[in-house]
Amino acid sequence: MIFIYGVYFFLFYSLYYFFKKIFIISPELRQIPSLPLIQNIQFDLKFYLAGEPLLYVIRHYLIESLNKHGILKYYDLLIGKWVIVVSKPELMKEIFQKSDVFQKLERNKQKVSEAELKFFGYNNILFEINEAHLRHRRVSNPAFSHSWPPELFGNLAIELFEVMDKEFEKSPTFDIFHFTKSFTLDALGLAAFGYNFRGIRKSGNELEKAYLMAVDGMSDKKYNLFPVLEKIPGFRRSELFNRLDYLNDVILDIIKERKQILKFKKANNDNDDYEGPRDLLYYMLKAEETQDDLKSRLTTEELLNDMKIFLVAGHDTTAIALAAAIYFLGMNQECQEKAREESIRILGDEKKNIIPNSEQIKELKYINMVIKETMRIHPPASVTGFRRANKDTRIGKYVIKEGTIVEPQIYALHHSEESWEDSYKFKPERFSNEKDTANKHLPFGGGNRMCIGMNFSLAEQRVFLTMFVRKYSWKITEPSIHKDKLQTKPTLLTLAVPRNLEIDFERRY
Numbered sequence: 121m122i123f124i125y126g127v128y129f130f131l132f133y134s135l136y137y138f139f140k141k142i143f144i145i146s147p148e149l150r151q152i153p154s155l156p157l158i159q160n161i162q163f164d165l166k167f168y169l170a171g172e173p174l175l176y177v178i179r180h181y182l183i184e185s186l187n188k189h190g191i192l193k194y195y196d197l198l199i200g201k202w203v204i205v206v207s208k209p210e211l212m213k214e215i216f217q218k219s220d221v222f223q224k225l226e227r228n229k230q231k232v233s234e235a236e237l238k239f240f241g242y243n244n245i246l247f248e249i250n251e252a253h254l255r256h257r258r259v260s261n262p263a264f265s266h267s268w269p270p271e272l273f274g275n276l277a278i279e280l281f282e283v284m285d286k287e288f289e290k291s292p293t294f295d296i297f298h299f300t301k302s303f304t305l306d307a308l309g310l311a312a313f314g315y316n317f318r319g320i321r322k323s324g325n326e327l328e329k330a331y332l333m334a335v336d337g338m339s340d341k342k343y344n345l346f347p348v349l350e351k352i353p354g355f356r357r358s359e360l361f362n363r364l365d366y367l368n369d370v371i372l373d374i375i376k377e378r379k380q381i382l383k384f385k386k387a388n389n390d391n392d393d394y395e396g397p398r399d400l401l402y403y404m405l406k407a408e409e410t411q412d413d414l415k416s417r418l419t420t421e422e423l424l425n426d427m428k429i430f431l432v433a434g435h436d437t438t439a440i441a442l443a444a445a446i447y448f449l450g451m452n453q454e455c456q457e458k459a460r461e462e463s464i465r466i467l468g469d470e471k472k473n474i475i476p477n478s479e480q481i482k483e484l485k486y487i488n489m490v491i492k493e494t495m496r497i498h499p500p501a502s503v504t505g506f507r508r509a510n511k512d513t514r515i516g517k518y519v520i521k522e523g524t525i526v527e528p529q530i531y532a533l534h535h536s537e538e539s540w541e542d543s544y545k546f547k548p549e550r551f552s553n554e555k556d557t558a559n560k561h562l563p564f565g566g567g568n569r570m571c572i573g574m575n576f577s578l579a580e581q582r583v584f585l586t587m588f589v590r591k592y593s594w595k596i597t598e599p600s601i602h603k604d605k606l607q608t609k610p611t612l613l614t615l616a617v618p619r620n621l622e623i624d625f626e627r628r629y
């Protein structure tokens with residue numbers, strides 16, 4: 121009997137607690153418009169339970185209300201809190217400017233799956249906050265501020281074209297995301313720690329397999345929602361963990377070897393030119409040498425975690441941007457023609473691959489606008505990570521209490537009707553005047569957490585697209601699921617990954 125009363129009490133208390141959290145809210149929260157209740161429920165259920173992609177739920181349940189108000193709150197079932205979503209340019213700017221107040225959420229150690237922990241660790245540039253985050257940036261910023269040789273991307277593009285040309289023997293129609301993904305992985309492996317994954321050549325490289333399996337494993341929502349599953353026999357993912365160990369061991373060996381070489385050179389006052397690759401790892405180790413205080417340096421484990429973060433943060437994002445640009449140019453033939461004309465004007469029309477040099481890249485105008493417009497209409501990262509106010513503050517006329525969760529919404533900012541006319545139309549010319557788009561176009565985020573790989577990605581996109589439009593022409597395969605909008609699938613880090621992006625290609629030479 122007591123047990124039954126206990127169960128009743130528990131159920132009633134849970135319901136009371138739940139309704140209290142939703143309906144009894146502070147006056148500060150009350151001033152912020154709410155997402156209508158039905159849409160709120162649909163948003164939570166479709167995203168967390170039905171596993172719909174984030175972009176799908178944003179388009180269906182958030183965007184209309186956000187367009188009306190530029191700010192709104194919804195109840196997030198997973199974190200059990202109200203979240204304030206922001207898309208108005210001025211409000212977003214304020215959040216990014218007050219980055220000491222709006223901090224990223226600290227990782228809840230209990231809620232992280234074992235696979236994720238093995239991959240990311242706790243200490244890395246993406247998750248750390250405050251002084252620890254600054255330490256990662258201090259060492260990484262100089263590494264990212266170097267310019268990237270166009271040949272790094274151009275030679276890989278040529279390799280990719282060879283592989284694509286072979287595909288033509290089977291069919292001229294293929295999922296282009298598959299190809300841009302192998303291209304960006306190879307570029308990052310080389311740029312980050314001098315390692316060629318040989319993903320373009322589909323050589324079956326063990327490290328590539330390990331990395332791809334790790335990313336897939338970490339995207340598995342079951343384990344993200346219920347990390348405890350990994351402790352239950354039958355649910356353990358031993359193969360995944362073996363691959364993760366392998367991935368960590370290989371990258372760790374590269375870091376240790378590189379450290380040894382640089383240490384040896386320093387000890388012997390050997391100022392001869394270092395002959396190894398000038399990659400991010402090299403520049404980060406060099407930047408560390410200038411940090412006198414040992415506490416300002418990164419540990420080997422932190423360096424390892426950052427290398428993996430660079431892979432994850434830079435791989436799919438740039439691959440999405442490239443595949444999306446190809447999609448929009450396929451849907452808008454006149455834009456494709458203009459991009460091709462620009463590339464041919466700068467590189468000539470000789471029927472062979474030519475890598476643009478740095479001077480030629482500076483001449484690009486239209487292709488730059490294509491890149492910007494693509495990331496406006498289809499930002500690879502549709503949202504930034506949640507932020508938490510660490511003290512009472514204001515954004516615009518709204519009072520934000522300490523502890524409130526805020527989310528800058530890049531996709532909604534880029535589709536705000538106030539800022540963008542015909543926001544779903546692909547019109548690269550919008551970017552002909554930079555001043556018109558300041559603060560309204562933030563595909564790389566803003567403030568102190570702004571994307572560190574922005575220039576790297578832009579350099580990569582410029583070289584790739586300039587060469588690609590000279591080499592191929594294409595149109596979207598009919599009938600296409602992407603006829604109205606670029607459709608996406610659910611993934612790790614809520615990226616807007618295209619789903620089966622089949623395109624019909626023709627070789628120009």
Ligand code: HEM
Pocket residue numbers: 245246247257308429430431433434435437438441499500501503504505506563564565566568569570571572573574576577
């Ligand atoms: C089209 C390509 C890319 C897009 C759209 C993109 C977008 C973003 C965005 C929106 C953020 C901010 C997230 C937040 O505020 O919560 C971010 C952060 C970050 N990105 Fe990118 N990114 C791209 C490419 C890259 C590349 C190529 C790299 C590395 C090689 C990279 C590394 C990072 C890192 C390490 C952070 C975290 C920075 C920090 O918290 O200090 N990203 N990126």
